Amino acid sequence: xxxxxxxxxxGKVLETFESDNPENALNKIRxxxxxxxxxxxxxxxxxxxxxxxxxxxxxxxxxxxxxxMTEEMGKPISQSISEVKKSIKLxxxxxxxxxxxxxxxxxxTDASRSYIRFDPLGTIMCIEPWNFPVWQVxxxxxxxxxxxxxxxxxxxxxxxxxxxxxxxxxxxxxFQSLVVDGKTATSLIKHVxxxxxxxxxxVGASIAAEAGKELKRVVxxxxxxxxxxxxxxxxxxxxxxxxxxxRLQNNGxxxxxxxxxxxQEKVYSDFKRLAEEEFSKVVVGDPMKxxxxxxxxxxxxxxxxxxxxxxxxxxxxxxxxxxxxxxxxIPPIIAELxxxxxxxxxxxxxxxxxxxxxDEAVRIANETPFGLGTxxxxxxxxxxxxxxxxxxGMVFVNSIVFSDPRLPFGGIxxxxxxxxxxxxxxxxxxxMKTVWIN
Ligand code: NAP
Numbered sequence: 001x002x003x004x005x006x007x008x009x010x011g012k013v014l015e016t017f018e019s020d021n022p023e024n025a026l027n028k029i030r031x032x033x034x035x036x037x038x039x040x041x042x043x044x045x046x047x048x049x050x051x052x053x054x055x056x057x058x059x060x061x062x063x064x065x066x067x068x069m070t071e072e073m074g075k076p077i078s079q080s081i082s083e084v085k086k087s088i089k090l091x092x093x094x095x096x097x098x099x100x101x102x103x104x105x106x107x108x109t110d111a112s113r114s115y116i117r118f119d120p121l122g123t124i125m126c127i128e129p130w131n132f133p134v135w136q137v138x139x140x141x142x143x144x145x146x147x148x149x150x151x152x153x154x155x156x157x158x159x160x161x162x163x164x165x166x167x168x169x170x171x172x173x174x175f176q177s178l179v180v181d182g183k184t185a186t187s188l189i190k191h192v193x194x195x196x197x198x199x200x201x202x203v204g205a206s207i208a209a210e211a212g213k214e215l216k217r218v219v220x221x222x223x224x225x226x227x228x229x230x231x232x233x234x235x236x237x238x239x240x241x242x243x244x245x246x247r248l249q250n251n252g253x254x255x256x257x258x259x260x261x262x263x264q265e266k267v268y269s270d271f272k273r274l275a276e277e278e279f280s281k282v283v284v285g286d287p288m289k290x291x292x293x294x295x296x297x298x299x300x301x302x303x304x305x306x307x308x309x310x311x312x313x314x315x316x317x318x319x320x321x322x323x324x325x326x327x328x329x330i331p332p333i334i335a336e337l338x339x340x341x342x343x344x345x346x347x348x349x350x351x352x353x354x355x356x357x358x359d360e361a362v363r364i365a366n367e368t369p370f371g372l373g374t375x376x377x378x379x380x381x382x383x384x385x386x387x388x389x390x391x392x393g394m395v396f397v398n399s400i401v402f403s404d405p406r407l408p409f410g411g412i413x414x415x416x417x418x419x420x421x422x423x424x425x426x427x428x429x430x431x432m433k434t435v436w437i438n
Contacts, residue, residue, distance in 0.1 A: 120148030224372030231378025
């Protein structure tokens with residue numbers, strides 16, 4: 001079996017990779033496990049390896065890695081470079097904070113001494129999607145590794161080149177890229193101690209079910225249909241600029257992209273006009289050009305599924321295109337719809353809907369099966385009053401939703417289980433071991 005990667009902008013074949021058969025893949029897991037025995041011994045050595053090998057290798061390879069990413073999945077090159085740089089910032093965060101994150105915690109009890117250790121679990125399988133092919137891996141794999149675990153990566157097939165380049169950059173037997181399909185990866189879950197999955201909700205649910213059979217630790221980062229709520233007290237011009245970034249970055253293919261724009265009736269037409277101005281300024285086209293902000297969707301399949309969603313929106317409401325599409329490119333789109341739309345649109349399509357009161361905004365915000373991130377725009381106290389009732393893992397006021405290494409990232413409902421990043425997410429793949437000494 002082999003995997004063929006294709007440039008979604010030109011349609012050209014990029015490379016053909018030989019797949020690992022299940023035995024090869026298992027050997028890679030064994031290799032990582034063997035290396036983990038020494039790796040887990042010293043946090044100082046692990047921090048040293050992150051500082052002296054992994055970080056400089058990422059810095060040296062930033063442009064090459066970004067180029068492979070853009071060629072394989074169509075992310076505009078300037079955003080690919082930013083993604084690699086953001087991943088280097090996560091390395092910095094871990095280099096600086098790992099000692100504290102994984103330090104034993106003393107707890108006063110009746111024992112002469114009692115404390116909690118955060119020991120690594122063993123080998124973690126990271127199953128990752130194509131949309132942020134470097135950052136997604138960084139978020140799951142770096143904390144797991146610095147905690148003392150080994151990592152095997154099953155990356156999305158369309159970004160196999162990125163996957164192998166990451167293995168080269170990390171340059172340790174501890175981190176192995178598996179070139180396997182989803183079925184083979186799932187069959188190997190029994191050989192690892194935990195699974196970090198980022199991807200769609202149905203696939204995540206099936207992987208969590210498999211991991212559940214073996215009682216393996218899981219972290220699930222799944223889909224979202226995040227609301228972007230604009231109150232009548234909002235700075236509309238700032239909100240419209242943020243709406244364009246939040247909805248259109250990564251060609252609209254982000255789990256935390258603002259997807260449903262809920263606008264208070266009084267400011268609806270003003271916000272719509274400003275958002276249209278912002279959407280019409282966006283440069284659409286060749287993702288290799290520095291000025292491009294919206295490039296092609298990642299594959300023909302992806303394009304087909306977004307096209308079907310646009311057709312549905314056209315049948316139910318008003319749809320306006322800002323530019324021409326060709327090949328896998330869909331230009332920025334604003335749709336107006338006066339009904340509940342629950343699907344996640346993985347493309348540059350903003351759906352606008354009016355609301356009357358704050359209570360109605362919260363009700364509409366919550367009426368999806370997802371609960372990843374919510375962005376609220378308006379007077380700080382007005383917006384903050386709504387936070388407690390929003391069903392989401394993250395709420396950002398007067399900002400789009402984004403990930404920051406210092407804060408937990410993740411969702412509730414059908415958007416996921418567990419957290420990534422921060423000290424909380426960084427401890428997900430550890431054994432919180434109780435120690436009691438008399
Ligand atoms: P996907 O189809 O679920 O694929 C994700 C990963 O799972 C890929 O490595 C894929 O490999 C693998 N996979 C697919 N089918 C599988 C199966 N039956 N068993 C085991 N593994 C399987 O998701 P996607 O379309 O690539 O990514 C988009 C989705 O990810 C969106 O829903 C988005 O919201 C979500 N996402 C969530 C977050 C978050 O942090 N919450 C972040 C980014 C993306 P192949 O490529 O080989 O099929």
